[in-house]
Amino acid sequence: MSEILDVAIIGAGSAGLAALREVRKRTQRFVIINDGPWGTVCARVGCMPSKTLIEAANAFYRRNTFAEFGIQGADALVCDIPSVLRRVRRLRDSFVASTVKTTQELDKRAISGRARLLAPGRLEVNGRELHAHNIIIATGSSPVVPKPWSALGERLLTTDTLFEQTALPARMAVLGLGPVGIEMAQALSRLGIEVTGLGSNPAIAGLTDPQVTEVAIELLGYEFPLHLGKKAELTADGDGLEVCVGTEVIAVDRVLAALGRRPNISNLGLETLGVSLDEHGMPPINPDTLQVASLRIFMAGDANDQVPLLHEAADDGYIAGFNATRSVPVCFKRRTPLAIVFADPNIAMAGNRYQDLDHAKTLIGEARFDRQGRARTGQCNKGILRIYADMESGRLLGAEMCVPAGEHMAHLLALAIDRSLTVQDLLRMPFYHPVLEEGLRTALRTLAAQLPAGHESDLAVCGEFNMEALD
Numbered sequence: 161m162s163e164i165l166d167v168a169i170i171g172a173g174s175a176g177l178a179a180l181r182e183v184r185k186r187t188q189r190f191v192i193i194n195d196g197p198w199g200t201v202c203a204r205v206g207c208m209p210s211k212t213l214i215e216a217a218n219a220f221y222r223r224n225t226f227a228e229f230g231i232q233g234a235d236a237l238v239c240d241i242p243s244v245l246r247r248v249r250r251l252r253d254s255f256v257a258s259t260v261k262t263t264q265e266l267d268k269r270a271i272s273g274r275a276r277l278l279a280p281g282r283l284e285v286n287g288r289e290l291h292a293h294n295i296i297i298a299t300g301s302s303p304v305v306p307k308p309w310s311a312l313g314e315r316l317l318t319t320d321t322l323f324e325q326t327a328l329p330a331r332m333a334v335l336g337l338g339p340v341g342i343e344m345a346q347a348l349s350r351l352g353i354e355v356t357g358l359g360s361n362p363a364i365a366g367l368t369d370p371q372v373t374e375v376a377i378e379l380l381g382y383e384f385p386l387h388l389g390k391k392a393e394l395t396a397d398g399d400g401l402e403v404c405v406g407t408e409v410i411a412v413d414r415v416l417a418a419l420g421r422r423p424n425i426s427n428l429g430l431e432t433l434g435v436s437l438d439e440h441g442m443p444p445i446n447p448d449t450l451q452v453a454s455l456r457i458f459m460a461g462d463a464n465d466q467v468p469l470l471h472e473a474a475d476d477g478y479i480a481g482f483n484a485t486r487s488v489p490v491c492f493k494r495r496t497p498l499a500i501v502f503a504d505p506n507i508a509m510a511g512n513r514y515q516d517l518d519h520a521k522t523l524i525g526e527a528r529f530d531r532q533g534r535a536r537t538g539q540c541n542k543g544i545l546r547i548y549a550d551m552e553s554g555r556l557l558g559a560e561m562c563v564p565a566g567e568h569m570a571h572l573l574a575l576a577i578d579r580s581l582t583v584q585d586l587l588r589m590p591f592y593h594p595v596l597e598e599g600l601r602t603a604l605r606t607l608a609a610q611l612p613a614g615h616e617s618d619l620a621v622c623g624e625f626n627m628e629a630l631d
């Protein structure tokens with residue numbers, strides 16, 4: 161009889177690799193199985209190539225501020241898109257190389273092939289049956305593409321194919337304006353492509369605060385047209401495509417479909433586990449242990465459809481790897497929610513979202529960045545930050561924002577929320593001058609003004625100068 165493994169990990173993405181790191185600390189009787197290219201979605205076609213493209217687009221777009229800074233000649237600058245895409249792939253290749261090192265060293269313990277479950281403790285790959293006391297499912301997710309659209313062939317791109325392009329056409333539509341759609345639509349537009357953004361959701365980028373949403377839509381709308389709240393339809397038109405939205409027909413050369421991602425669970429054999437599956441085919445998963453029902457099976461990363469973000473996938477992998485090598489699964493406390501969309505200005509959320517708040521018990525503080533001193537010096541004075549705090553205690557609950565340096569403000573606020581800090585606690589912190597965080601302090605002061613007045617001997621009560629140069 162073949163060896164009975166302690167753990168079989170299905171999927172070598174960020175979640176699978178994090179699980180592997182934990183499993184290897186406690187047993188050598190494991191395998192990791194991966195279908196398709198190794199190297200993780202994050203490094204190959206996700207976080208890293210998308211951010212590399214965004215950096216190039218933002219660098220080129222910056223020329224629009226040059227005249228204001230007194231720098232002449234910006235009109236002569238050109239963006240060589242094939243070179244931009246070559247750099248994306250060059251960096252992508254080095255990111256991928258860094259992720260495949262670990263599994264390359266595993267020899268026969270790293271298996272290329274598509275795994276399928278046969279029963280709890282049994283699975284099959286490349287026609288071979290494997291037995292494992294524990295199974296970790298970390299199969300990730302794939303872009304949603306409506307079936308009829310697959311007939312559109314190369315005219316329809318997803319983030320699986322976008323970064324493989326050697327050139328880009330003059331006109332593109334981006335369908336779906338969640339995080340992927342917003343990041344890519346703005347980047348493509350900033351590279352000089354005529355972009356139209358279309359989203360069936362009236363909100364964008366996962367925002368739920370109506371005022372932040374309004375500002376984000378207004379700012380992005382200056383850069384490319386947005387059609388929101390209506391479902392778009394696609395039809396082939398010669399070599400190009402027609403996008404129909406309401407009564408409007410938009411002719412484009414290519415469409416980037418960013419309609420969301422679906423967990424890779426079809427044909428995985430979940431129906432063989434003897435547990436009930438929901439309408440999406442998902443088994444019951446304990447969110448604190450990631451265990452499937454009471455089986456020795458754990459689901460981690462995008463595959464479990466909980467929070468499809470990289471740091472959460474890595475945490476999931478840790479939890480699954482830890483619990484798969486313990487006799488009794490342990491419950492984990494999860495981190496404070498944090499999500500960043502790398503638009504410019506950054507769109508970000510920390511802690512509770514607006515939609516999760518009990519509004520009868522919540523105060524909201526706000527700062528607009530149009531007149532923020534440091535933002536003005538850098539020609540990036542736009543955006544809005546809204547912070548939520550408990551009405552009784554002044555404890556920080558969450559924030560949504562579309563502001564310059566939002567990625568950093570969101571981390572700072574996540575730390576404060578995680579530590580249960582109050583508005584006054586944060587106002588006691590030093591704020592250097594002149595920094596964008598002084599805008600954060602303005603939002604905190606608007607919250608403080610709604611809370612009982614603090615003692616005058618406390619520096620947290622210091623007010624604004626109401627002078628742009630100083631606040």
Ligand SMILES: Cc1cc2nc3c(=O)[nH]c(=O)nc-3n(C[C@H](O)[C@H](O)[C@H](O)COP(=O)(O)OP(=O)(O)OC[C@H]3O[C@@H](n4cnc5c(N)ncnc54)[C@H](O)[C@@H]3O)c2cc1C
Nearest residue numbers: 171173174175195201206207275299300461462468469470
């Ligand atoms: C364009 C884009 C940008 C993103 N940007 C960010 C960002 O900026 N920040 C952020 O936090 N998140 C971002 N994300 C999300 C993040 O990339 C994912 O949450 C994360 O990569 C998920 O990791 P994973 O391990 O769950 O899945 P994956 O990395 O997809 O790994 C799953 C692996 O399992 C394999 N597999 C599937 N089925 C089987 C099977 N039956 N047998 C064997 N192997 C199988 C797959 O081929 C794959 O190799 C982005 C995603 C995209 C698409």
Ligand SMILES: NC(=O)c1ccc[n+]([C@@H]2O[C@H](COP(=O)([O-])OP(=O)(O)OC[C@H]3O[C@@H](n4cnc5c(N)ncnc54)[C@H](O)[C@@H]3O)[C@@H](O)[C@H]2O)c1
Nearest residue numbers: 336337338339340341359360361392418419420468500501
């Ligand atoms: N910076 C980041 O952290 C980052 C970046 C990219 C992706 N991600 C992760 O990847 C996940 C997937 O992102 P996503 O943006 O692809 O998915 P999403 O589900 O967040 O957004 C997809 C959007 O497409 C819209 N849509 C669906 N069908 C449509 C149609 N026919 N016409 C127009 N719009 C349509 C939906 O209303 C939705 O708003 C996210 O949940 C996020 O966690 C994160």
